[in-house]
Amino acid sequence: MSDLVSLKDFTPADLELWVQEVEQPAYRAKQLLKWMYSQNVEDFQAMTDLSKDFRGWLEQHARLPCLMLEEVLTDEDGTRKLLFRLQDGEYIEGVLIAEGQRLTLCVSSQVGCAFGCRFCLTGQAGYSRDLTAGEIVDQICAARRELGPDERITNLVFMGMGEPLANFEQVVKGLEIIIADNGLNFSTRKITLSTVGLIPEMHRLSRLFPVKLAVSLHAADNETRSRIMPINRRYPLEELLEACRQLELPRRQRITFEYLLLGGVNDSAADARKLGKLLRGLRAKINLIPFNGYPGAAFNRPSPTRIAEFQEILQEKHYTATIRQSRGAGIMAACGQLRHNR
Numbered sequence: 206m207s208d209l210v211s212l213k214d215f216t217p218a219d220l221e222l223w224v225q226e227v228e229q230p231a232y233r234a235k236q237l238l239k240w241m242y243s244q245n246v247e248d249f250q251a252m253t254d255l256s257k258d259f260r261g262w263l264e265q266h267a268r269l270p271c272l273m274l275e276e277v278l279t280d281e282d283g284t285r286k287l288l289f290r291l292q293d294g295e296y297i298e299g300v301l302i303a304e305g306q307r308l309t310l311c312v313s314s315q316v317g318c319a320f321g322c323r324f325c326l327t328g329q330a331g332y333s334r335d336l337t338a339g340e341i342v343d344q345i346c347a348a349r350r351e352l353g354p355d356e357r358i359t360n361l362v363f364m365g366m367g368e369p370l371a372n373f374e375q376v377v378k379g380l381e382i383i384i385a386d387n388g389l390n391f392s393t394r395k396i397t398l399s400t401v402g403l404i405p406e407m408h409r410l411s412r413l414f415p416v417k418l419a420v421s422l423h424a425a426d427n428e429t430r431s432r433i434m435p436i437n438r439r440y441p442l443e444e445l446l447e448a449c450r451q452l453e454l455p456r457r458q459r460i461t462f463e464y465l466l467l468g469g470v471n472d473s474a475a476d477a478r479k480l481g482k483l484l485r486g487l488r489a490k491i492n493l494i495p496f497n498g499y500p501g502a503a504f505n506r507p508s509p510t511r512i513a514e515f516q517e518i519l520q521e522k523h524y525t526a527t528i529r530q531s532r533g534a535g536i537m538a539a540c541g542q543l544r545h546n547r
């Protein structure tokens with residue numbers, strides 16, 4: 206990586222301090238933030254209200270882009286998979302999903318992932334490194350540049366490559382920039398962070414930001430969950446759900462529980478009943494995700510009847526249980542299909 210200071214790794218408060226350190230007037234931070242995030246400019250020379258000297262100085266000492274959008278693949282359903290190349294040559298992927306008025310960007314938080322969930326292609330490729338806050342934020346900036354004139358990213362989900370809470374400090378810093386009025390200015394209500402259930406970090410995060418949480422459950426008993434998600438040996442289901450009960454949620458906010466339906470593994474009527482029992486008393490929403498296959502996958506997608514039955518059992522118990530429509534499966538951009546090696 207270069208020795209240039211990466212300005213997108215600074216929160217707005219850090220940028221103000223840096224501007225002081227380099228002996229510039231305080232209003233320079235405001236100017237820079239406006240160009241970086243409201244105008245989405247990547248070139249110091251385009252920042253026309255900065256003096257020519259300062260622009261030249263910035264070119265010598267600082268940099269803006271943290272990644273390059275190298276390729277965009279568009280599925281028949283309109284879902285776009287974005288392939289980003291990082292400065293050290295690593296790759297990550299993001300996904301843009303349009304649904305009605307909503308345009309959601311799914312961002313990555315790590316290059317690869319160390320958690321090894323058996324059904325996930327990212328997990329199988331292994332872990333390379335954490336992303337920096339700038340690399341997290343720059344996925345949004347680069348995706349914005351790809352949008353049509355009438356498009357706007359309305360929602361963000363941390364459901365791309367990696368476990369966001371395993372990269373806690375950088376994800377928190379990234380969120381500060383994403384939420385700040387003078388940063389990317391997203392409302393916390395429009396941000397969902399997905400986790401396999403790292404209990405201490407879930408508590409820490411809930412004390413910092415009221416972003417929505419999606420917990421990947423994927424099984425209703427410890428034996429099955431440990432088999433498909435090794436993290437369950439560290440944080441078994443009862444501890445995880447007790448932690449969810451203790452989280453202080455904003456009024457009317459619910460926790461989404463993601464449940465990947467794997468044919469013959471966790472999709473029986475008995476599993477659905479167990480799941481209903483497990484979530485009793487929680488402000489829960491259940492998102493059922495029928496497995497999206499990939500070459501060499503060890504699992505199958507359940508039949509449509511099985512999926513519908515599973516949902517019905519939960520609805521009879523008065524849960525909101527939705528079935529996630531598979532988006533981007535044709536370009537390997539659906540859940541669990543992202544990987545970083547080309």
Ligand code: SF4
Pocket residue numbers: 318319320321322325326327328329365366367368401541
């Ligand atoms: S599902 Fe998430 S936590 Fe599990 S291996 Fe894949 S990216 Fe990692």
